[in-house]
Amino acid sequence: MFLGDGMSVPTLAAARTLLGQNQGRTGEESQLSFEDFPTVGLAKTYCVNEQIPDSACTATAYLCGVKNNHGTIGVTAAVPRRDCAASLDESTHLASIAEWALRDDRDVGIVTTTRITHASPAGTYAKVANRRWENDDRVVEDGQDPTICRDIAHQLVHMYPANQFKVILGGGRREFRPNTTRDEENTRGRRTDGRDIIEEWQQLRAAQNVSYNYVWNREQLMNISESLPEYLLGLFEGSHMQYHLEANTTMEPTLTELTEIAIRSLSRNENGFFLFVESGRIDHAHHDNYVHLALDETLHLHAAVQRATELLSEEDSLVVVTADHAHVMAFNGYSPRGSSIIGRSNELGDDGVPYMTISYTNGPGARAQVDGVRVDVTNDSDIGSIWWRSHAEVPLEDETHGGDDVAVFARGPHHALFTGLYEQSRIPHLMGYAACIGPGLHYCSAAARSHAHLATIVVLTLVYLLNYSRMLK
Numbered sequence: 001m002f003l004g005d006g007m008s009v010p011t012l013a014a015a016r017t018l019l020g021q022n023q024g025r026t027g028e029e030s031q032l033s034f035e036d037f038p039t040v041g042l043a044k045t046y047c048v049n050e051q052i053p054d055s056a057c058t059a060t061a062y063l064c065g066v067k068n069n070h071g072t073i074g075v076t077a078a079v080p081r082r083d084c085a086a087s088l089d090e091s092t093h094l095a096s097i098a099e100w101a102l103r104d105d106r107d108v109g110i111v112t113t114t115r116i117t118h119a120s121p122a123g124t125y126a127k128v129a130n131r132r133w134e135n136d137d138r139v140v141e142d143g144q145d146p147t148i149c150r151d152i153a154h155q156l157v158h159m160y161p162a163n164q165f166k167v168i169l170g171g172g173r174r175e176f177r178p179n180t181t182r183d184e185e186n187t188r189g190r191r192t193d194g195r196d197i198i199e200e201w202q203q204l205r206a207a208q209n210v211s212y213n214y215v216w217n218r219e220q221l222m223n224i225s226e227s228l229p230e231y232l233l234g235l236f237e238g239s240h241m242q243y244h245l246e247a248n249t250t251m252e253p254t255l256t257e258l259t260e261i262a263i264r265s266l267s268r269n270e271n272g273f274f275l276f277v278e279s280g281r282i283d284h285a286h287h288d289n290y291v292h293l294a295l296d297e298t299l300h301l302h303a304a305v306q307r308a309t310e311l312l313s314e315e316d317s318l319v320v321v322t323a324d325h326a327h328v329m330a331f332n333g334y335s336p337r338g339s340s341i342i343g344r345s346n347e348l349g350d351d352g353v354p355y356m357t358i359s360y361t362n363g364p365g366a367r368a369q370v371d372g373v374r375v376d377v378t379n380d381s382d383i384g385s386i387w388w389r390s391h392a393e394v395p396l397e398d399e400t401h402g403g404d405d406v407a408v409f410a411r412g413p414h415h416a417l418f419t420g421l422y423e424q425s426r427i428p429h430l431m432g433y434a435a436c437i438g439p440g441l442h443y444c445s446a447a448a449r450s451h452a453h454l455a456t457i458v459v460l461t462l463v464y465l466l467n468y469s470r471m472l473k
Ligand SMILES: [Zn+2]
Pocket: 006, 055, 283, 284, 287, 401
């Protein structure tokens, strides 16, 4: 499963245009790798208590198959946000499709460009009343006891199902390290319990007597890529991984490289695997109105999916690509074919001032009018820089998510199940059905078994009748 965090439908249209323009073409006619998958559907993203969702309740929907409250992960809507006590009731705990896979002897991996404890990847393993509880200090900040309500980093290393994950690749070392220490790249840890949970992960593997590696930069990752260990933990940044356009490519692997290593590692299990891959920073760039970065991060998801489809047979591997929620980026105006997707519209507003082909309904890119006139952003000194903010209408420190539906693309066994318009929480049930794992497993395997049984009975009966007819002769 591939997720573009915040990858709205207009983001797809703009990103494919940028892809073509990067290749010297007009652009609009381009296709992202997953846009030619045979099945496309739409998912409704609202959560139980909010019209426009966040990445925590949506992760619970598309990974656990149940909608819940904004800001909560892996627990039902019976748990209000920050309610530690309510989240201790095991009847509120949800199993993700990663857990369904493990219970069927498949392997699991998670890959992201955000902190590995961030909401989307945490949806595969965490059961938590607040997505912000990434380390013990954040639990304390909310007045809760971190030895009772465990933080997400602790859950990743010490609790089921993540303590069984074979591949864990992303950012976020600071959530695992004491605040008295600085990590490999000088980021200060965030934990106040004095524990180094990366070290503990390695000790656990050593005690299991299995092969394992912890790596924190691209070179180390490439050095083990020919002889991958049974368990792999890679944390490449103190916090989120850098945007690809700003990343130091000798230190940080690309999403495509991470995806390839994860697939090669997990493919060693003959029973199969569940892999979750997130391009998580499309969302962050949108929140900052950094449109070039948002589109570029989308192109890295495109590249990672491309590589995955080269490595995985369409005969036996279901690949699903979707987004958790939309954003309020608008792709607007009437510019001629081939106009720069990150450039200005060829038209002026009724006020005589130019506007851009892409703008946002809200966010930090809002410019106050000067003498009652809208600012001409095409005169900005930093226009063209990746850090230039697109224009936004409503001033907000953080651009918001959108409430629109998101696209779901599917390729491989049972891909046609993903057609239509449905609740986002249906997605893991469809994947589970296709893979014969999860709550549908009994039905699925029982049906398969009874069919096999029926076939055996039919064959034996035919053999008997054949022999009986011979005897009569
Ligand atoms: Zn967001």
